[in-house]
Amino acid sequence: MSALNPSVSNIKKVFDHLSYEPVLDSDSALKSWIELHNNGTFGPFINGQYQNKDLPTFQIKNPFNQNLLAKFSNCDKTVINEAIESCVQSAQTWSKTPQTERERIVYNMARNVQKHLNILVSCESISSGRTSREVKDLDVTQVIKTLYYYAGSSSLLAEGYTPVGTVGIFGYFDSSLLSLVNKLAPALVTGNSVLIVPHKLTPLSAVMLMDICTQSGLPNGVVNLITSDNDEIYNLICSDPRINCVCFDGKTSTAQNILTTVSPKTRTLFSLEGKTSMVIYDSADLDSAVETIVDGSLYSNGQHRYSLNKLFIQENIYQKVLKRLETRFSKLNSGNHMDKCNDIGQLINQNDIENFKQALSIQTNEFGAQNKQFTNSITPPTIIENVTLNSQVNLNEINGPYLMVIPFRTVKESVELVNNSRYGSGVCLYSQNISLVMEVSYLVNVGTVWVNSIPLERGVQTRKQSGDYCISGLRCLKMFIKNKWDDFEVEKRDRDEVLRGVKSFGSLSPTSALPLPTNLSEEKTYKNYIGGKQQRPDTQSSRLISLPNGEPYCLVPDSSRKDIRNAVESAHSAFNSWWKRSNFNKSQILYYFGENLRSRSKQFVDKLRLFGQSQEEAEKELNLCLNVINYYAGLCDKNIGKLNDTTEYGYLMEISEPLGVIAIVCGNYENGFSLFNFVQFLVGAISHGNSVIIIPDEKNPVACFDLYEVFDTSDMPGGVVNIVTGNKHHLTKYLTEHQQVASVWYLYDQNKDYQLGKNEQDALQFVKYTSSFSLKKTWFIPSISQLSSNGLNREFLNEISVNSTQCKYVHLPMGIIFAN
Structure with missing residues (x-):
């Protein structure tokens, strides 16, 4: 797996310059699979089949070398309507399928993911720019666990429930496969049909998931998939009254736009921006904390909401932690994300690369901040010191492997620093004092708290402007079950009509009523x-x-x-x-x-x-x-x-x-x-x-x-x-x-x-x-x-x-x- 440089003869130099040869994961099976699907051109997946329609296409490329991976159809309104209609028709029979049968199919999906684990890892890694080691050890492993978990969820559900109907799932590029499965599994188990819209940068894993669904015995039409590189697809789908629930992963601004489009009756489940913070107290195991910092800041190349971007360190251990962290960062390897020896891959979005460079350039001149970069990659892991929460890189979070390091003095101050954010996804607390971390867990206004680690597993909740999605147990299942008190009908309105109504709503000036006191049965004038x-x-x-x-x-x-x-x-x-x-x-x-x-x-x-x-x-x-x-x-x-x-x-x-x-x-x-x-x-x-x-x-x-x-x-x-x-x-x-x-x-x-x-x-x-x-x-x-x-x-x-x-x-x- 490794080879020493043969020109080095001195033993000391051998250990000083120990290097590793590339160990690339094979992608030959993935390429064969892609070629079997219409020579690498994927159409929409509707009613259990890939549709060979005469549609324009867009390309997906390897982020490392820009080699073409596959082409995908750019679906229009007609295809979208066909996919939604397929979901609506299949929902009527799928919802009546016995609970045990639905769970058996989800169980089969878990087994098939295990059987095809290596090709799924190649698929997710090569298209997303994330290291294959990370995808295999974290994402795909958690996909399997999630499917198994919901395959045995009948004990959590009361009898006689009604599914919401048709669920639209919009994926995101930071963790496309896991993101989809976290919504797909509970939606299927509760009897809903699903329309999947993968992100335009990473649709390949979603397409492979369709093949797994078919192999697992899922009836035709229960899950449909359409692709497009046009952001207008969000409005076209969300405004359709046949879509009963919208699950969206991505930008907060896009979610806000979706809310202006959907009907008041449509349920919305959002998992949005807001990266993870970490707090290190002086009672922490520092060596363990440094390893968690590295893993957290590099997760998904710094693009995911679970990626660590803020590090709060108690003042009396600040220099110790910073020195160990810089030593650890200096040993990171970057390059081809299919190489098992590399710690960091490639950002997939070219705009994110430019924003990363620009933000760090601005940050250097803002409030006396100091940037220290490691490795020679296009987007090198960066530690930012002397930074404040008022800085632009914090107020406008960017994608990329960067870490803002901020000292604090007291525990109370650390709570205030964590809560001083419009986002509320998660925080990691490091301390050996269990009483301390439990009280801080109680006081921080975030949805998820990790203690002395950041495990990527179910048990995640977002709040504030990070969304309102839950990944675990009965709460998650209830999101896809109809509530009898939500059953009301509203007329369909286009966006312009909605905006006109919003502008005029509630604008009537209050009217005054001044009858003669002798006309009142009760002379008392009530107050607020x-x-x-x-x-x-x-x-x-x-x-x-x-x-x-x-x-x-x-x-x-x-x-x-x-x-x-x-x-x-x-x-x-x-x-x-x-x-x-x-x-x-x-x-x-x-x-x-x-x-x-x-x-x-x-x-x-x-x-x-x-x-x-x-x-x-x-x-x-x-x-x-x-x-x-x-x-x-x-x-x-x-x-x-x-x-x-x-x-x-x-x-x-x-x-x-x-x-x-x-x-x-x-x-x-x-x-x-x-x-x-x-x-x-x-x-x-x-x-x-x-x-x-x-x-x-x-x-x-x-x-x-x-x-x-x-x-x-x-x-x-x-x-x-x-x-x-x-x-x-x-x-x-x-x-x-x-x-x-x-x-x-x-x-x-x-x-x-x-x-x-x-x-x-x-x-x-x-x-x-x-x-x-x-x-x-x-x-x-x-x-x-x-x-x-x-x-x-x-x-x-x-x-x-x-x-x-x-x-x-x-x-x-x-x-x-x-x-x-």
Whole structure:
């Protein structure tokens, strides 16, 4: 495998200049496979066959030597429509195929990947520019484990579920095969048909995956594949109403554009930008940490979101780590990515190469930063010192093998440095102090935490502008299962119509209602509840609330943008302390809230009766309110997470965490239960540690206002609950646009035939479109009360819990006593 230079005769020189001959992985089998497919020209894969259509083609080349690998069809709108129709037709039979049969086919796929491992490694490596050693040891190995995992997932699924339908999967070039399988496997197991659109730079692995699907017995049409080098393909597919779910890996800007195209009904699952950070504390094993740094920074040639690009080192060990790191980097080998002796391959995108050179050139002159480069490759591994988080190379992440090294003094400062990012993919913590790393894991706002290693395995969650995709267990499977409360119909609109609707939505100026005081049944003028205090609206105007018989009853605030801004600031400030309280303390406050509400039962029953309910109906609604408060109070300390299995030797902790500030827009409950729905969503959100801004029923918010006094006497911290009234759509506009709102729950109104009016369709489209700018979560729910025959609908209450939390995975490896 290696050969010494024969000209060296001195033993000392032999060891000083020890070198290795190239050890290239053979690509002969791959070339033969490519030639068998129409002499290296791949058409779209539709209904189980490659289509030989007269279409223009684009070329795929070896990034190292620019040799031609294959040609792929540039699919047009007609071919796309044919592929989607094939998915729709096959979904009807595939969804009815027994669960065990679907799992057997996915199991066969895992076996076939094992059988064809070497050719798959060659295929993925030669087309992506990544080293064959890395692809074999990490990616393809994890592909096999992922397929096996989902092949036995029936124990996680309840009977009687319904798949979403047709799933569109858009791949990315940084880890094309693993990226596709992470979505394909759970989508197939849950009974969905799939349309795969590989990235235009790396479609070769996806095509080979189609052959594996066919060999594994997958019925024709369940999985279809189309290729194109035109970015317009995203809009053509995502705007099609037959696509029920969109899975996208790639740039955040592209995901934001997709959100402006899809229907509000289309489910979107994003895995986006935001590279991994690493924090080294003075209690760390430094030698182990350096090896992890090298592996992490060079993974996928620095192009993947799991690639390491920021290194935070405690100040008292900064020089030690930096010296060891430079020594290790100086021994790296670069060159042909098919050579097993090389540590780094080639960037596949020419634009990324230019951006890498330009960014590092600018960085050298910015804030006194110093770059130190290693190896003679086109994009050499680079260590950047004296860099700040305000630098352009950090604010605008680039692809490539670079590492920003930043010192810190205290643990608290390290947490602030990690959280000071709009991305939230993952962080690696290095320390032998388990108490330290567990507390830091609790405080960092990222989806994935690795302790003393960065294993590439399932158990990954993204958040903030890194997306919202989960790779593990039941949460992942649920992404491809239809929710009965998501079943609504909206009319198809083109992009121009959507933009016109977005521009005009919620722009109506609030109207003032000033009836004579003698006409009001209740002289009291209600106020907004913000920060634990009653506040008049900034507009100093009010809305008239009338009784069912038309009699004027009272005035409530007609709020505006300023009131929403004040409410969000209050909620955001309260969240920082509320979510850190113990779950026991939260439950006690909610139990106390329920007790105080019960003591005022007569007051609330009388108020409900004023608005058309009978004594029996009013008492029933109040009892439901009390029951749902007790339900969530009891759930506070029981929905904290669990331990999952891992493919490595260690533990994988799945922790449920709050989202942050949740905006809840209630609907108009013409059939009553406005107070119950208000309490149900409010308590469900705050019980999991969120703070809330809630807009009550426009027509009947009065009973909700009476909860002020109950909150004030129940030890509820100010700002956790904020109640604002006004025009529903006007306030929704500013809540959705606010960057500090983490999630918007919009309860839409329907007519007697359960159809949405134009105003509500405009609202759903606006929320979906506007949320794209900050990638906030959205949840659309019908405003009708979700009750069972026995009262509370436990299934729906659990759905509220799911939408109130986000998952964090913490990887805890072992191996001190027994090696992996």
